[in-house]
Amino acid sequence: MTGKVNKREILVEQNDEYIINMGPQHPSTHGVLRFELSLKGETVQRVVPHCGYIHRGIEKMCEANTYRQIIHLTDRMDYLSAHMNNEALSLCVEKALEIEIPQRAKIIRTILAELSRIGSHQLWWAAFGMDMGALTTFFYGMRDREMILDIFEETCGSRLLHSYICPGGLMHDVHPDFVPRIKEFITYFRNKLPEYDRLLSGNVIFTTRSKGIGKLSYEQAINYGVTGPSGRGSGFSCDVRIHQPYSAYDLVEVNEQLRTEGDVYSRYMLRIDEMWESMRIIEQLIELLPEDGFTAKMKPVLKLPAGSYYQRVETARGELGIYLISDNEKSPARLKFRSPNFSNLFVMDLLSKGHKIADLVAISGSLDLVIPDIDR
Amino acid sequence: MYDFSQLTQAIHLFLVQHLNSSSVAIVELVLVGLLFLTMYAILGLTLVYMERKVCAFIQNRLGPNRVGPLGLLQTVADLIKLLFKELLMVKKADKFLFNLAPFIVVIASMMTIGALPFAKGFQAIDLNIGLFYIISITSLGVLGILLAGWSSNSKYSLLGALRSGAQIISYELSVSLSLLSIIMFTGSMQLSVIVESQANGWWIFKGHIPVFISFLIFLIASTAETNRGPFDIAEAESELTAGFHTEYSGIKFAFFFLAEYMNMFLSAALAATVFLGGWMPFHVSGFEGLNQVMDFIPPIVWFFGKTFTLIYVIMLFKWTFPRLRVDQLLTLEWKYLLPINLVNTIVIAFVVVMGWYF
Numbered sequence: 224m225t226g227k228v229n230k231r232e233i234l235v236e237q238n239d240e241y242i243i244n245m246g247p248q249h250p251s252t253h254g255v256l257r258f259e260l261s262l263k264g265e266t267v268q269r270v271v272p273h274c275g276y277i278h279r280g281i282e283k284m285c286e287a288n289t290y291r292q293i294i295h296l297t298d299r300m301d302y303l304s305a306h307m308n309n310e311a312l313s314l315c316v317e318k319a320l321e322i323e324i325p326q327r328a329k330i331i332r333t334i335l336a337e338l339s340r341i342g343s344h345q346l347w348w349a350a351f352g353m354d355m356g357a358l359t360t361f362f363y364g365m366r367d368r369e370m371i372l373d374i375f376e377e378t379c380g381s382r383l384l385h386s387y388i389c390p391g392g393l394m395h396d397v398h399p400d401f402v403p404r405i406k407e408f409i410t411y412f413r414n415k416l417p418e419y420d421r422l423l424s425g426n427v428i429f430t431t432r433s434k435g436i437g438k439l440s441y442e443q444a445i446n447y448g449v450t451g452p453s454g455r456g457s458g459f460s461c462d463v464r465i466h467q468p469y470s471a472y473d474l475v476e477v478n479e480q481l482r483t484e485g486d487v488y489s490r491y492m493l494r495i496d497e498m499w500e501s502m503r504i505i506e507q508l509i510e511l512l513p514e515d516g517f518t519a520k521m522k523p524v525l526k527l528p529a530g531s532y533y534q535r536v537e538t539a540r541g542e543l544g545i546y547l548i549s550d551n552e553k554s555p556a557r558l559k560f561r562s563p564n565f566s567n568l569f570v571m572d573l574l575s576k577g578h579k580i581a582d583l584v585a586i587s588g589s590l591d592l593v594i595p596d597i598d599r
Numbered sequence: 600m601y602d603f604s605q606l607t608q609a610i611h612l613f614l615v616q617h618l619n620s621s622s623v624a625i626v627e628l629v630l631v632g633l634l635f636l637t638m639y640a641i642l643g644l645t646l647v648y649m650e651r652k653v654c655a656f657i658q659n660r661l662g663p664n665r666v667g668p669l670g671l672l673q674t675v676a677d678l679i680k681l682l683f684k685e686l687l688m689v690k691k692a693d694k695f696l697f698n699l700a701p702f703i704v705v706i707a708s709m710m711t712i713g714a715l716p717f718a719k720g721f722q723a724i725d726l727n728i729g730l731f732y733i734i735s736i737t738s739l740g741v742l743g744i745l746l747a748g749w750s751s752n753s754k755y756s757l758l759g760a761l762r763s764g765a766q767i768i769s770y771e772l773s774v775s776l777s778l779l780s781i782i783m784f785t786g787s788m789q790l791s792v793i794v795e796s797q798a799n800g801w802w803i804f805k806g807h808i809p810v811f812i813s814f815l816i817f818l819i820a821s822t823a824e825t826n827r828g829p830f831d832i833a834e835a836e837s838e839l840t841a842g843f844h845t846e847y848s849g850i851k852f853a854f855f856f857l858a859e860y861m862n863m864f865l866s867a868a869l870a871a872t873v874f875l876g877g878w879m880p881f882h883v884s885g886f887e888g889l890n891q892v893m894d895f896i897p898p899i900v901w902f903f904g905k906t907f908t909l910i911y912v913i914m915l916f917k918w919t920f921p922r923l924r925v926d927q928l929l930t931l932e933w934k935y936l937l938p939i940n941l942v943n944t945i946v947i948a949f950v951v952v953m954g955w956y957f
Contacts, residue, residue, distance in 0.1 A: 243754050251837040265758070265925060354837045356828060356922025362658035422919070428829060429921045580758070580838050581924040 240268055247276045251354050251584045254594030258571070258583075265579050270572040274565075278598040285558040290316050290390055290525045293558070298384040300562060301596035303343040304538035306335045309388040314469055315534035315545045316390040319527040325516030326471075328392035333471040334405065334508050335378070335388070336536075337501040341412070342371040343539035344494045344501075347591045351491065352423055354588035355432060360423055367415055370408045377404070390525060392518030402509055409502050416498060424495065433488040437574040437586035440485055447573070448566040451541025453590050456493045457485035463537040475507040487582075487589040494591070526551055540564055540591055564596040601897045604720030631723050635713055639861065646860040647674045649907075650914055657918045684849035689752050692846070696750035701847065701854035703743030708861040711736045715868050716790050718878045718898040729790035730782065733869060734775055737824065740858065741767040744826075744833065744843050747855070751846040759842025762925050763826060763833030769932040773820035776940045777813040780806070780947040781873045784956070794877035799884050801876035805956050809947045814874045816940050818912070821866035823928070826859060828917035832925050863913055864906065871905035878902040 246257035255276035261269035281300060285293045290312070297308035310332050317324060345368040352360025372382045377398045379387035387394050423429050439449065444457040454461045462479045464472045480496040482489040527549035535544040541563025548557040567590050575583040610630075614623045648663070648671065655662030663670030688694065711733050713723035726732050741764055748760020782788055784806060785796045796802075802810050823830035834842035844855045871877060878898030882890045923931070950956055 241754065250840060265762075352921070356831070356835065356837060357920060358654075358828075359658050359918050362660060366659055423921070426921060428923055428927075431927060432921065432924055579924055579926065581832075581835070581922070584838050 239263055245583075246273075251587065252594070253350060253592060256568075256592065256594045256597070258587075260580070260583070262580070267575045267578055267580065267583050270575050270583065272568050272571055274568070274594070274597045276598065277595050279595075281599045282558055282560060286554055286556065289553050290527070290555075293555075294389050295384075295386045298386055299595060300560065300599055301538055301540060301543070301564065301593050302383055303346060303593055304336075304339055304540065304543075305383065305385045306332075306339045306388060307536055307538040308543065309386060310336060310470065311534055311536040311538075311543050311545050313388050313390045314536065315532050315547050316525065316527065318534055319530070319532045319547070319549065320390075320525070322391060322519050322521070324392045324519045325513075327513045327516045328518060329471045330474075330508050330512050331393060331397055331401075331517070332388050334505055334512075335375075335385075336470070337505050337508075338371050338374065338405070338408075340539045341498050341501045342368050344498050345371070347494060347539075347588075348419060348423075351588040351591075354584045355423075355429060357423060357426075357429070360419075363415075363418065363422060367412060370411065374401070374404050374408065377401070391521035392516075396517040402512065405505060405509060409506060412498075412502065416495070419495065424492065430488065432581070433491060433585060433589075434484075434486060436487045436578060436582050437589065438484075438486050439570060439574055441483075443570070443573065444485070447570045449541070449570055450566065451538070451563050451591075452480075452493045452497060453490055453567050453570075454541065455480060456482050456490035458483040461542060463535050463542055467535065469534075469536060471508060471511070472504075474511060475504055477504060487585050490589040524553060526553060527555070535561075538563060540593065540596070541567060560599060562596045562599060564592050564594075568592055568597055601899075602719050607720060631713075635723060636709075639709055639712060642864055643857045643860055644674045644678070646864060646910070647677075647856075649910070650860070653911060653914045654918050657915070678853065681850055681853040686851060687846070687848040689846045692752045693750035696746045697846075698851075700743045700747035700750060701851040701858075703746065704740050704858040705743075705854040707736055707740040707743065708858040708865065710739075711865050712861070714790065715865075716794055716872060716877055717902055721878075721899065722791065725789065725791050727787075727789045730778055730788040730793070730873070733865070734771075734778065737862065737865065738767070738771055740862065743858075747847070748843040751843070753846050755839045755841075755845050756843050759833045759835070759839045759845070762835075763843060765925070766826070766830065766833065766928060767824055769929055770820045770823040773816055773932060773936045773940055774824055776937075776944055777817040777820065778869075778873060779944060780810060780813040783944075783947055783951050784810075790872060790877075793873060794879055797876040797879045799882055801874065801879070801881075803874045806947070807950070807956065809943050809950060810874065812939070812943050813947070814870065816936055816943075817870055817874070818866075818909070820932075820936060821870065822863075822913050822916055823932075825862040825866055827863060827913060829920035829922050830928060831917070831922060832928060835922060837922075863910060867909035867913060868902075868906045870909050871902065875905045875909075876901075877905075 240261045240263050243260045243262055244257060245260055246252040247255040252258065257273040257276065259271040259273060260267055279299070281296050284296055288296065293312060294309050297312050298305040300308055345364045349361045349364025375385060376382050378401060379385045379394065439457045441458045444454045444459040449457070449459070450461045458481055460479060460481060464477050465479050478500055480493050480500055482493050527547070529549055529551045532547045532549070533544060535542050542561070543563055544561030546559040546561070547555050550556045570590070571587060574586045578586070611627070614626055618626065652662045663673035666672040666676050688697070714726060714729050714732055716722040716725070744763045745760045748756040781793060781802055784802060785793050787793065803814055826833045834844065839845070844852055847855065878901050880893035880896060880898070880901055882893060
């Protein structure tokens with residue numbers, strides 16, 4: 224097959240427009256993403272996202288590694304939902320091998336996933352405030368996230384790239400302090416979360432800047448495949464935890480958070496609501512935690528029966544799908560990640576057309592993009 | 600008590616005895632220039648240090664605490680670092696204007712400081728149009744910002760400069776109108792006269808609610824005029840990386856930085872002088888005991904006490920509020936502050952004519 228390079232359509236200098244490259248080094252793209260903006264004065268006419276600056280070929284690398292090694296690669300995609308990524312692959316492998324894992328492992332997986340959801344939303348809140356120009360939010364968010372990271376550090380020895388959930392259950396059992404520390408965190412954060420509202424949500428400058436900005440309708444959300452909090456902010460009921468419960472989500476009561484406005488403010492408030500909801504889920508799960516059994520008995524070498532398998536989980540940013548084709552080898556023949564951020568990114572053009580540059584920053588912040596997950 | 604004019608008079612007489620008249624003028628000019636430049640530098644360093652400590656206090660941090668006692672030398676260390684940094688030049692930038700811009704900004708902020716009455720007799724030049732002079736010189740600063748944005752050959756800088764131009768020209772109106780209210784009360788633009796007129800009570804107490812409204816509008820508008828958060832759309836870090844000074848490095852960047860802090864000081868000092876009595880102590884007519892105790896505190900302490908309290912308030916704005924969008928910023932000025940201010944000015948004119956103030 225021969226490649227063909229098409230000459231790109233030149234967007235510049237039509238109707239008094241000019242181009243600004245926002246990124247790859249720019250404070251508000253949160254990483255190495257580049258937006259090619261076509262501007263008329265301050266008004267955004269077109270946004271062309273350019274991704275690939277942090278492409279590492281994770282999908283291809285997976286084809287050369289065993290299933291236990293791939294776990295470490297999934298961490299590096301959406302690094303703020305590392306537990307969920309690990310869980311997705313583990314669930315996929317377990318589904319293929321038809322293994323039932325112990326109840327305790329299931330519940331611990333779910334608790335960790337919900338904790339990382341809270342942590343991820345805290346970091347998002349911190350960075351979103353920075354995007355809006357409220358610099359103090361960053362330190363408030365980071366302060367509270369520290370407690371979650373401490374729990375992770377004690378549980379699996381690492382703060383960001385955990386690689387703790389593996390096919391068959393968990394790498395090892397949790398620290399004895401696991402449950403008391405989570406209880407301590409929940410009582411602490413119940414008191415601290417209203418501070419977030421006092422600092423940012425209720426602020427009149429913030430509400431005028433976020434209400435009615437970047438409207439994503441219900442149909443558009445479905446058409447573009449926008450999932451996670453960004454999709455649910457438009458009323459698109461897409462929570463995998465409810466529609467296709469995995470791990471321990473069928474044991475507890477999970478309320479899907481939905482808002483219908485579809486603007487920056489509703490996406491913002493939805494994440495705040497999700498933090499409350501995650502705390503409720505963790506509290507229910509802690510009551511159900513059995514005494515022992517953190518892993519099922521697994522073979523030393525994992526060979527998946529030939530065939531294709533699909534597993535999806537709800538990460539902090541939306542639906543992560545793993546499509547795995549196996550030909551009965553030690554490593555997969557093909558592994559495809561359907562990453563939530565990649566789909567969420569491409570509504571940028573739709574949402575920010577006709578808004579100001581400042582709104583573009585707010586919109587990209589409200590979609591909560593993690594760049595390594597877009598490029599993989 | 601605490602009159603600086605006695606000290607300056609003594610120095611003047613001493614010089615006159617030993618030198619001829621033209622040498623006296625030169626020596627005095629050099630002395631005053633040195634004194635004010637030193638004060639400018641010290642105030643700049645203090646304000647940067649204060650900003651970092653206040654911001655750290657709000658953000659649950661400690662702030663600078665390693666260099667020197669309580670981190671006091673941190674800003675000095677930063678200044679030395681900036682002095683030794685390479686001055687980068689953008690390709691195809693307009694070299695002359697690029698180099699000129701930071702000096703315009705810093706000179707505009709420097710020129711105003713001489714007209715401020717720091718204490719009785721502690722004022723470099725007491726112009727009879729003092730307020731007018733300060734307002735006109737502060738508007739010069741925007742010229743430097745526009746030049747910086749234009750000459751940098753960068754779209755981010757240009758956007759920042761244009762935003763800054765629109766912003767400062769708009770808010771200039773509110774600043775001048777709110778100062779006009781006090782000019783109507785005193786009938787003079789001379790800053791020493793304005794301060795003297797508040798010997799029995801500051802204008803914010805004497806002028807009832809209309810002056811209080813003027814004061815609030817002045818505080819908001821002058822915060823906007825100094826390009827500080829929540830009105831810092833000209834540098835808007837998350838949108839334009841650093842706005843008009845994106846392409847500047849080293850000491851030229853430091854000049855912009857310093858000018859911003861000195862403009863903040865100037866706004867606070869002007870608000871303190873015009874509305875809160877400047878170096879005048881707090882007096883309540885009828886309570887002689889209290890008045891004497893208040894007189895015992897030196898005027899310079901009163902002046903800097905009021906100014907730094909207002910600076911603290913302006914800093915609180917920056918570290919708690921999100922940034923406004925450019926159109927919202929202009930809406931705030933043209934649709935809210937300016938009409939309120941115009942009505943307020945008419946009300947004050949009425950109050951002055953009828954003599955309904957203390």
